[in-house]
Amino acid sequence: MLSFATLKKDKKSYVNVPTVPRDHSSATSSSTKDPVDVTGNEPTFHEARERLYTALPNWIEIRTSAAEGRGLWTTQALKAGSTVLSAKPHIHTISNKYLDGCCSACLSHGTPESNLRGCTKCRVVRYCNSECQRTDWSLHKLECAALQKWFQASENIDQPPSDAVRCIARLLWKKRKKGRDSVWAKEIDYMQSHRLIVSKGSDLDTKSIENQTQLAHSLVQYLGVTTPRELSEQFGIDSAGDMVDIISKFTTNTFSLADPSLTPIGACVSPSVALFNHSCDPNIVVVFPGAENENGNKKGQPIMNVVAIRDISPGEQLLTAYIDTTLPPYLRRKALEEAYFFTCHCHLCDGKPGRCKDNNDNKMDIDTVATDPRESLWCPNNCGGMCPLPSVESEDLSGVSTSCATCKTPLPYLALEEVLDAVRIGKEGLEKAERLQYTEPAQAKRLTTNLIPLLTSAGLSHSAHPLLALMRLNQVFLIDELPSLMTELTPADSPSKDQGQEVLVSPDAQAFSKGQQQNAQEHLDECIRNGSKIVAGLSAILSPGHPVMGIALAELGKLLAVDEVFVVDSTDTSAQFPPSGPARLKLAYDTLMRARASLRIGFGSRNEGGKVGREVREILVRLEKEIEVWKTRVRNVLGQKTS
Numbered sequence: 001m002l003s004f005a006t007l008k009k010d011k012k013s014y015v016n017v018p019t020v021p022r023d024h025s026s027a028t029s030s031s032t033k034d035p036v037d038v039t040g041n042e043p044t045f046h047e048a049r050e051r052l053y054t055a056l057p058n059w060i061e062i063r064t065s066a067a068e069g070r071g072l073w074t075t076q077a078l079k080a081g082s083t084v085l086s087a088k089p090h091i092h093t094i095s096n097k098y099l100d101g102c103c104s105a106c107l108s109h110g111t112p113e114s115n116l117r118g119c120t121k122c123r124v125v126r127y128c129n130s131e132c133q134r135t136d137w138s139l140h141k142l143e144c145a146a147l148q149k150w151f152q153a154s155e156n157i158d159q160p161p162s163d164a165v166r167c168i169a170r171l172l173w174k175k176r177k178k179g180r181d182s183v184w185a186k187e188i189d190y191m192q193s194h195r196l197i198v199s200k201g202s203d204l205d206t207k208s209i210e211n212q213t214q215l216a217h218s219l220v221q222y223l224g225v226t227t228p229r230e231l232s233e234q235f236g237i238d239s240a241g242d243m244v245d246i247i248s249k250f251t252t253n254t255f256s257l258a259d260p261s262l263t264p265i266g267a268c269v270s271p272s273v274a275l276f277n278h279s280c281d282p283n284i285v286v287v288f289p290g291a292e293n294e295n296g297n298k299k300g301q302p303i304m305n306v307v308a309i310r311d312i313s314p315g316e317q318l319l320t321a322y323i324d325t326t327l328p329p330y331l332r333r334k335a336l337e338e339a340y341f342f343t344c345h346c347h348l349c350d351g352k353p354g355r356c357k358d359n360n361d362n363k364m365d366i367d368t369v370a371t372d373p374r375e376s377l378w379c380p381n382n383c384g385g386m387c388p389l390p391s392v393e394s395e396d397l398s399g400v401s402t403s404c405a406t407c408k409t410p411l412p413y414l415a416l417e418e419v420l421d422a423v424r425i426g427k428e429g430l431e432k433a434e435r436l437q438y439t440e441p442a443q444a445k446r447l448t449t450n451l452i453p454l455l456t457s458a459g460l461s462h463s464a465h466p467l468l469a470l471m472r473l474n475q476v477f478l479i480d481e482l483p484s485l486m487t488e489l490t491p492a493d494s495p496s497k498d499q500g501q502e503v504l505v506s507p508d509a510q511a512f513s514k515g516q517q518q519n520a521q522e523h524l525d526e527c528i529r530n531g532s533k534i535v536a537g538l539s540a541i542l543s544p545g546h547p548v549m550g551i552a553l554a555e556l557g558k559l560l561a562v563d564e565v566f567v568v569d570s571t572d573t574s575a576q577f578p579p580s581g582p583a584r585l586k587l588a589y590d591t592l593m594r595a596r597a598s599l600r601i602g603f604g605s606r607n608e609g610g611k612v613g614r615e616v617r618e619i620l621v622r623l624e625k626e627i628e629v630w631k632t633r634v635r636n637v638l639g640q641k642t643s
């Protein structure tokens, strides 16, 4: 997902921040109140403010509140799809998993043709070309030496240090290069740290302390310093507290670096962008338009774009989501408390969907509270409505009942217990499949494939957790395994009549056996069915302009636009999904039109919906031509019949 998500998995933090009421009304402009005592450095944030955050346009105000610290407010109206700001991250790193496949400077994915060239000294990072290598050299030369030493230190080590260690090291090297008094360094110094909470925390969990200690040790080893004095002189880290501070700043303010299809490929830090606070119903998103963006930004300079995903009024706070907002409230709350030390009080978290006790611990009728699509069941009477599902984790469920919010048909108590058991099994299976997806993909795929029917037959809606997450993971495997037969078909081929059959067979597909053709078609259709359920699930949760929505629609539209192996030559395709022939082309066209509209918001209209938006536009042009060919063919057939 977007935002800070992936790195958080590596670095569970220690204590929960005390719950504080959300109080925007008390937010003050930065000119009247300093925010948090972030560093103790002089000058104070208030004095330094004038020189800092030049990436922010002047119509964005920094205000502070007791509950949230600093945040950003707009003083002007913003249209959905408008770019709020473009910032060059202070630092970025490609994660270990993508080092071989992405250019470490401009983030472009390597292709067999482009052949990313590896650094011949460290043999860890890769670049598109010498221009990208040059752009990164001033930092990579330090990194390169550190990586070589890292591998020399132990023959058994064949992995670079963790993503977090590599990113913090780049940050410290660059800070040293820029100078401690530079604006660049001050912006880092003034980033929010939870050092005080962390240091005071009495109920730290041991695993987190171990992780943090391990991270600090690896960092010191990687930086190549051997004495506290070196650490202090070279990097301004004078004590263990300072070390906690820099790690905390990093984990609190780091964004996932995503490619144009939203795959998280690394981490980056931008102090200006880090000033946006969190909401589970965000009005802005942070996206990375890729190397060739509309501003003519040169390769080798990744850019973060902050985009409004709905119309925003003057005076509203600009809020992004730090976590996956398709998760149900109890999981979002846990993720935010563990990683960011706050309890979210956005309207979705305080709306109490899925709860069966009120704030005074009184049992409520589950159907009297709003249905959260993330915790919902289809109506047992099939009226099309939904029943709210109590959260599996938190509450005493004895005697709790639920019924359809539309027709009020109750779900029998025993059935509810069975559903909740299925949800628990699904949750455990999802966690396991997520852990195994890179190391043992076949097992991860098997898990998702087996659990989806279990949860579907339990009545979970497409948007419910963990069904939606399982379908999304399963789709990754299905698309990966899309038979080569499908991808080998050239898009412009038009099907030809197979003698005496009710089907038309693509000429390229004729090179394959009938069985292979059937399997390929069935596999493609399964991907399409799964993709359309994912789109339905996401639509119930995300705003139409959310980039995740745009990418899911684009993926589905592209699958529908893949040439069929068999085209069912029948006029009655109403019962069949996905449809075949012209009906399928039409559905592909409509889906891609929706994708385009969504991408033009989520990735910015100025940017034509990003790289995927531009791809979609090209496919639409091709589909228009194909639809025209079908129409002409139908006109010709009709003409022959009447003459």
Ligand SMILES: C[S@@+](CC[C@H](N)C(=O)[O-])C[C@H]1O[C@@H](n2cnc3c(N)ncnc32)[C@H](O)[C@@H]1O
Pocket: 022, 035, 036, 067, 068, 069, 070, 071, 191, 192, 252, 253, 274, 275, 276, 277, 278, 279, 339, 340, 341, 342, 343, 344, 345
């Ligand atoms: C990336 S920083 C955001 C900027 C930060 N408020 C500052 O003053 O620099 C993330 C931190 O801001 C605070 N924060 C962000 N969103 C919040 C929210 N909705 N409620 C309470 N605190 C929030 C939390 O302390 C969190 O760890």
